[in-house]
Amino acid sequence: MTELLVNGGRHEVHGSVLTTLAEVLRGHLGLTGTKVACGEGHCGACTVLLDGAPALACITLLEAVGEREVTTIEGLRDHPLVDAFVRADAVQCGFCTPGQIVSAAALVRETPAPTREQVRHAMAGNLCRCGTYPKIEEAISTWQG
Amino acid sequence: MARLIRTEKEVEGRYTEQWIVVEEDPLDRWPEGPLEVVGRPAARVDGLQRARGEARYTADLALPGMLHAAVLRSPHAHARVRRLDFAPALEAPGVRAAVGPGDCDVLVEEAGYQGAPVAALAADTFSEAQAALARVGVEWEVLEPLLDPDEAVSRGELIEEASRYERGDVERGLAEADVVVEAEYRTATVLHNALETHQAVCEWEGDELTVYISTQWIWGVRKDVAKRLGLPPDKVRVVCEYMGGGFGAKIDPGDHTYLAAELARRTGRPVRCALTRREENLASGNRHATVQRLRAGAKADGTLTALEGEFTMAVGWDGFVSSTAGPMKMLYGCENVRTVELGAKLTTGPNDAFRAPGFVEGTFGLERLLDELAAKLELDPLELRRRNGADADPVDGRPFSAKNLAECYRRAEPHWARRGEVRARSEGPWRRGVGLASQVWYGGGGPPSYAWVRVGSDGRATVLTAMQDIGTGTRTAMAQIAAEELGLPLERLSVSLGDSSRGPYAAISAGSSTTPSMGPAVRAAAADAARQIVEIAAQRFEVEERVLSLRGGRVVSEDGKSWALEDVTGLLEDGQILGKGSRGPNPAGMRVLTFGVQVAEVAVDVETGEVRVERIAAIHDVGRVVNPLGASSQVEGGIIQGIGHTLSEQRLLDPGSGRALTVTLDAYKLPTIADVPEIVTELLDVPDGHLTSLGSKGLGEPPIIPTAAAIANAIRDATGADVRSLPITREEMLRALREARERAYAL
Ligand code: FES
Ligand code: FES
Numbered sequence: 001m002t003e004l005l006v007n008g009g010r011h012e013v014h015g016s017v018l019t020t021l022a023e024v025l026r027g028h029l030g031l032t033g034t035k036v037a038c039g040e041g042h043c044g045a046c047t048v049l050l051d052g053a054p055a056l057a058c059i060t061l062l063e064a065v066g067e068r069e070v071t072t073i074e075g076l077r078d079h080p081l082v083d084a085f086v087r088a089d090a091v092q093c094g095f096c097t098p099g100q101i102v103s104a105a106a107l108v109r110e111t112p113a114p115t116r117e118q119v120r121h122a123m124a125g126n127l128c129r130c131g132t133y134p135k136i137e138e139a140i141s142t143w144q145g
Numbered sequence: 146m147a148r149l150i151r152t153e154k155e156v157e158g159r160y161t162e163q164w165i166v167v168e169e170d171p172l173d174r175w176p177e178g179p180l181e182v183v184g185r186p187a188a189r190v191d192g193l194q195r196a197r198g199e200a201r202y203t204a205d206l207a208l209p210g211m212l213h214a215a216v217l218r219s220p221h222a223h224a225r226v227r228r229l230d231f232a233p234a235l236e237a238p239g240v241r242a243a244v245g246p247g248d249c250d251v252l253v254e255e256a257g258y259q260g261a262p263v264a265a266l267a268a269d270t271f272s273e274a275q276a277a278l279a280r281v282g283v284e285w286e287v288l289e290p291l292l293d294p295d296e297a298v299s300r301g302e303l304i305e306e307a308s309r310y311e312r313g314d315v316e317r318g319l320a321e322a323d324v325v326v327e328a329e330y331r332t333a334t335v336l337h338n339a340l341e342t343h344q345a346v347c348e349w350e351g352d353e354l355t356v357y358i359s360t361q362w363i364w365g366v367r368k369d370v371a372k373r374l375g376l377p378p379d380k381v382r383v384v385c386e387y388m389g390g391g392f393g394a395k396i397d398p399g400d401h402t403y404l405a406a407e408l409a410r411r412t413g414r415p416v417r418c419a420l421t422r423r424e425e426n427l428a429s430g431n432r433h434a435t436v437q438r439l440r441a442g443a444k445a446d447g448t449l450t451a452l453e454g455e456f457t458m459a460v461g462w463d464g465f466v467s468s469t470a471g472p473m474k475m476l477y478g479c480e481n482v483r484t485v486e487l488g489a490k491l492t493t494g495p496n497d498a499f500r501a502p503g504f505v506e507g508t509f510g511l512e513r514l515l516d517e518l519a520a521k522l523e524l525d526p527l528e529l530r531r532r533n534g535a536d537a538d539p540v541d542g543r544p545f546s547a548k549n550l551a552e553c554y555r556r557a558e559p560h561w562a563r564r565g566e567v568r569a570r571s572e573g574p575w576r577r578g579v580g581l582a583s584q585v586w587y588g589g590g591g592p593p594s595y596a597w598v599r600v601g602s603d604g605r606a607t608v609l610t611a612m613q614d615i616g617t618g619t620r621t622a623m624a625q626i627a628a629e630e631l632g633l634p635l636e637r638l639s640v641s642l643g644d645s646s647r648g649p650y651a652a653i654s655a656g657s658s659t660t661p662s663m664g665p666a667v668r669a670a671a672a673d674a675a676r677q678i679v680e681i682a683a684q685r686f687e688v689e690e691r692v693l694s695l696r697g698g699r700v701v702s703e704d705g706k707s708w709a710l711e712d713v714t715g716l717l718e719d720g721q722i723l724g725k726g727s728r729g730p731n732p733a734g735m736r737v738l739t740f741g742v743q744v745a746e747v748a749v750d751v752e753t754g755e756v757r758v759e760r761i762a763a764i765h766d767v768g769r770v771v772n773p774l775g776a777s778s779q780v781e782g783g784i785i786q787g788i789g790h791t792l793s794e795q796r797l798l799d800p801g802s803g804r805a806l807t808v809t810l811d812a813y814k815l816p817t818i819a820d821v822p823e824i825v826t827e828l829l830d831v832p833d834g835h836l837t838s839l840g841s842k843g844l845g846e847p848p849i850i851p852t853a854a855a856i857a858n859a860i861r862d863a864t865g866a867d868v869r870s871l872p873i874t875r876e877e878m879l880r881a882l883r884e885a886r887e888r889a890y891a892l
Contacts, residue, residue, distance in 0.1 A: 033198015086192035093616025094195025095389030131782030
């Protein structure tokens with residue numbers, strides 16, 4: 001039994017030593033906003049925040065989370081970035097989008113008005129096969145309205 | 146009255162004839178340009194659901210009691226199963242059932258490619274299923290792989306008979322030419338990699354099967370599954386509410402669906418069968434590699450006198466031969482053309498449609514050849530293309546329903562004119578240049594397709610049709626079209642799609658056909674509802690129908706009086722107004738195509754061979770644009786995939802064993818945000834005057850078609866080097882630079 005702090009709530013969860021955070025979020029807690037597209041740390045679809053820093057839930061073991069607070073897209077639903085993504089049309093199929101928004105939230109918390117280079121650097125680990133990249137840049141540069 | 150007519154249907158360039166029933170009178174065409182809702186940028190109606198992580202994809206579905214399947218796949222490019230022993234696996238924790246060859250006809254004893262499915266089992270969790278898979282006893286007889294398409298052709302190993310095409314007299318055309326160029330071009334096998342992998346959940350209730358599936362064609366899955374399982378189609382329900390990308394590879398039900406259905410039947414439980422990313426990159430389809438041996442002849446003034454091509458496609462163990470010769474036949478008005486297309490059967494994963502299959506590859510070859518020709522003729526590449534435009538379909542002389550390629554070229558001029566300034570920005574080892582390439586593709590859609598529109602007493606409307614939105618924004622486009630016709634703001638529209646039990650038959654989302662197929666059906670359904678509203682209002686308010694129209698959420702009379710829509714529909718309380726509509730035929734005897742041109746700017750480091758794309762201007766004519774915002778996203782998405790194909794993407798095989806080396810997303814290089822250039826989108830937005838009441842064509846595929854050739858031609862402009870192979874690795878770039886230097890010395 002492990003205690004997990006997710007989006008402000010405490011949960012008792014079971015898992016083996018090999019259970020990943022993504023499995024727990026999606027399978028046990030029903031937080032399916034976190035997507036898994038590769039399951040091996042290569043695409044960024046599963047990005048969540050651990051104490052505010054982006055982490056890949058598919059290769060983060062439940063045991064390794066410890067006391068850190070997990071924030072998923074469900075915890076960021078009212079973040080202004082969500083509207084900014086929709087307004088800019090940075091959502092095509094949307095499968096990568098929750099992960100993109102979580103990464104972007106970490107970026108703008110540190111750097112509210114990032115330069116284009118900073119955006120490209122911070123977001124390069126989040127793949128989007130639909131090619132929403134130009135609109136993601138736009139969303140992040142207009143998120144404050 | 147219902148009229149039965151015979152009409153032509155086209156999907157991905159393949160034409161068939163079919164009967165359709167037309168019920169309505171044709172609607173008036175809307176005027177050109179932005180209307181109230183149609184033609185104006187709209188954020189996606191389902192954008193929030195997707196962005197907030199609320200949208201449920203097939204990948205997110207968890208049904209009570211659901212089991213998870215894992216598939217045993219061949220680790221060899223070519224092998225036969227000698228012995229298969231499930232016993233140890235069946236004793237593993239959580240395992241409920243196992244199937245092998247003979248139990249389900251997608252499982253094979255002779256594996257013709259690495260990743261071919263041989264056996265599958267279902268367990269309580271996916272990790273249990275995977276763990277049990279390792280305990281299946283299997284003995285392989287490894288067979289000889291066949292990987293080289295030219296070798297396959299010389300051995301007569303073809304997927305189907307060679308496809309030959311000829312018009313005019315190519316020998317005479319070549320004899321009359323002042324200049325002849327010939328070259329060999331190659332394109333690599335590339336992988337779709339939609340972020341949601343191929344997957345399905347199957348559940349039986351009695352003799353009825355529900356298939357939840359990530360698909361581009363709900364009704365195609367329904368038909369195929371019913372046929373293969375011997376069920377009446379109405380016993381198969383197919384659901385796809387949200388879909389994480391397809392790009393062509395998610396049209397058929399796929400092996401995973403049949404495995405899930407069989408395992409679900411055996412266990413009496415719902416079963417999920419989802420490919421892992423690695424399986425996705427082995428066994429879910431690809432864009433086949435091509436070898437193109439091309440020749441062109443032209444008069445000194447640039448008039449093409451002959452085009453000739455031999456195209457060899459590395460199709461794989463199965464699949465179809467994409468029409469790589471298509472652009473050569475269709476793009477230019479050359480009188481003498483001869484092509485042959487050969488589909489090599491290899492021990493590699495079957496190809497599948499991938500965003501403009503064949504035309505992406507064929508346009509790379511043809512449009513590179515045209516630039517090599519322009520150089521030899523010392524003609525401006527844009528001018529060369531202009532001089533060879535076709536006024537009617539060069540294949541069969543049919544008139545075009547609309548063709549505005551000349552206007553696309555005119556709009557390309559300012560981008561093309563940046564050449565001098567771009568070249569002047571070369572510095573040090575970085576050489577800069579500009580290149581262009583043209584685009585031709587289908588995209589007219591067609592019947593049958595149906596939609597219903599329901600208007601409630603609250604004056605809100607819902608579009609119902611069992612189509613799918615694969616991420617292209619069709620929910621939004623359909624809402625816009627219905628809103629326009631009903632005179633309602635977009636916020637008062639809902640769209641219910643994604644379930645074969647919840648709406649009528651809808652077209653495939655492939656071949657750039659969703660909007661042109663579905664849009665007119667939705668408009669017709671909305672018009673039917675609007676007509677009924679006007680009839681009711683006329684009776685209620687005692688005015689003539691002909692003075693009434695629907696605008697701004699109101700029923701408006703010519704004399705200036707108006708009533709809120711709710712005041713009319715509210716009379717009905719629980720009653721509803723139900724409109725229905727269908728897609729009419731395409732214009733008889735006409736060719737419906739899309740055209741465009743892209744202008745690319747690149748920088749090449751001539752010392753290291755690094756290539757950077759700095760800017761792409763995309764000018765396309767796809768008829769009326771329903772949602773300019775969504776359309777620009779489609780264009781950007783196509784171009785970005787095109788950049789991937791051009792510079793980084795390539796499925797690599799070990800040449801000895803035929804095993805793939807690029808099955809993960811760190812080995813297979815998709816473009817990232819850091820690879821994206823400035824993209825300028827210009828859509829002509831002129832309705833096709835002959836095509837449906839909407840005049841819209843599809844936009845999914847056109848933008849990816851000319852990208853590779855435009856980039857490669859820009860490289861020539863920057864460096865004088867002719868790259869002839871995709872992707873343009875540093876190796877290929879340095880080879881081309883060396884060749885260009887040697888050519889210069891020889892002069
Ligand atoms: S799913 Fe975690 S990085 Fe791809
Ligand atoms: S929106 Fe489809 S993968 Fe990003």
